[in-house]
Amino acid sequence: xxxxxxxxxxxxxxxxxxxxxxxxxxxxxxxxxxxxxxxxxxxxxxxxxxxxxxxxxxxxxxxxxxxxxxxxxxxxxxxxxxxxxxxxxxxxxxxxxxxxxxxxxxxxxxxxxxxxxxxxxxxxxxxxxxxxxxxxxxxxxxxxxxxxxxxxxxxxxxxxxxxxxxxxxxxxxxxxxxxxxxxxxxxxxxxxxxxxxxxxxxxxxxxxxxxxxxxxxxxxxxxxxxxxxxxxxxxxxxxxxxxxxxxxxxxxxxxxxxxxxxxxxxxxxxxxxxxxxxxxxxxxxxxxxxxxxxxx
Numbered sequence: 001x002x003x004x005x006x007x008x009x010x011x012x013x014x015x016x017x018x019x020x021x022x023x024x025x026x027x028x029x030x031x032x033x034x035x036x037x038x039x040x041x042x043x044x045x046x047x048x049x050x051x052x053x054x055x056x057x058x059x060x061x062x063x064x065x066x067x068x069x070x071x072x073x074x075x076x077x078x079x080x081x082x083x084x085x086x087x088x089x090x091x092x093x094x095x096x097x098x099x100x101x102x103x104x105x106x107x108x109x110x111x112x113x114x115x116x117x118x119x120x121x122x123x124x125x126x127x128x129x130x131x132x133x134x135x136x137x138x139x140x141x142x143x144x145x146x147x148x149x150x151x152x153x154x155x156x157x158x159x160x161x162x163x164x165x166x167x168x169x170x171x172x173x174x175x176x177x178x179x180x181x182x183x184x185x186x187x188x189x190x191x192x193x194x195x196x197x198x199x200x201x202x203x204x205x206x207x208x209x210x211x212x213x214x215x216x217x218x219x220x221x222x223x224x225x226x227x228x229x230x231x232x233x234x235x236x237x238x239x240x241x242x243x244x245x246x247x248x249x250x251x252x253x254x255x256x257x258x259x260x261x262x263x264x265x266x267x268x269x270x271x272x273x274x275x276x277x278x279x280x281x282x283x284x285x286x287x288x289x290x291x292x293x294x295x296x
Contacts, residue, residue, distance in 0.1 A: 012090075029164040059147055080139050090221065199230055247270070247271075
C-alpha cells in the first residue's frame with residue numbers, strides 16, 4: 001500500500017475514501033462515510049490537492065499544516081486548532097516539518113449525523129462564516145479532552161458504529177457551545193465556487209502548458225468566462241498572452257537544458273504546427289530555436 005506522500009505524487013486525494021488502508025493513516029473507527037482517522041506524517045508533504053466527499057473536521061494534535069482554498073484563502077493550523085472543511089471543496093495542504101511530526105485527527109460526518117445534530121435546534125441566530133466555507137476553531141480544554149478520549153477508545157479496540165455516531169455528535173455539540181456559527185456552517189447553501197480548483201497552483205504546473213485555454217478552464221472547474229475573469233484578477237493579463245509567455249519560457253528551458261529536438265519541444269508544448277512555434281519563438285527571443293541550441 002502506498003503512503004500518503006507516494007499516492008499524492010500523481011493523484012488528487014479524494015477523502016475520506018483514499019485514506020483508508022494507508023500506512024500513515026490509522027482508522028480509529030469507521031462506518032460508511034462516518035469515520036474518525038488519525039494521521040502521522042514524518043516527512044514534508046507539499047502541495048497536496050484534495051477533494052472532500054463529505055464534511056471533514058481536522059484537528060491538529062502536533063505540528064502545523066497550511067490549508068489553501070480554491071480562492072487562495074490561507075488557513076494556518078497549529079497544535080490545538082481545528083477547521084471544518086465543507087463537502088465538495090477542492091483544497092491544497094502543505095506540511096513542512098520544523099520540529100515535530102504532523103499528528104492530526106480527521107473526522108468525517110455523513111448526512112444522517114449532520115441532520116440529527118441540526119434537528120436538535122429550533123431556531124438559531126445568523127452568524128457570519130468564511131467566504132470559502134471553511135470554519136476555523138481554536139480548541140478549548142473540553143475539545144482537547146475529547147480528542148484524548150479517542151485514543152482511549154482506539155487502545156481498547158472499540159469499533160462500534162453506535163459509539164462512532166455518538167462521538168461525532170458529541171464533537172459537533174462541543175464546538176457549537178464554543179462557536180454557535182457552526183450551525184450556519186453546516187446549513188449554508190453550497191457556494192458556486194466549491195468545485196473550483198486553486199488556479200495559481202494548477203497553472204504553476206508546467207504539464208498543463210500543452211492545453212488550450214478552454215481545456216484549462218474545464219480542468220479548473222470554471223466556465224470559460226469565469227476562468228478568464230479569475231485569471232485576469234490573478235495575473236493581470238489575458239490567459240492567451242500568459243500562455244504564450246509561459247510556453248516560450250518553457251521552450252527555452254527545454255531547448256537549452258534537454259536533448260529534445262525543436263519538433264519535440266513544439267509538440268510537448270501543444271504546438272501542432274512547428275513552423276508557427278518557430279515564428280513565435282523568434283519573435284520572443286530574436287533567435288530561432290535552432291540558433292538557441294547551437295549556442296549551447
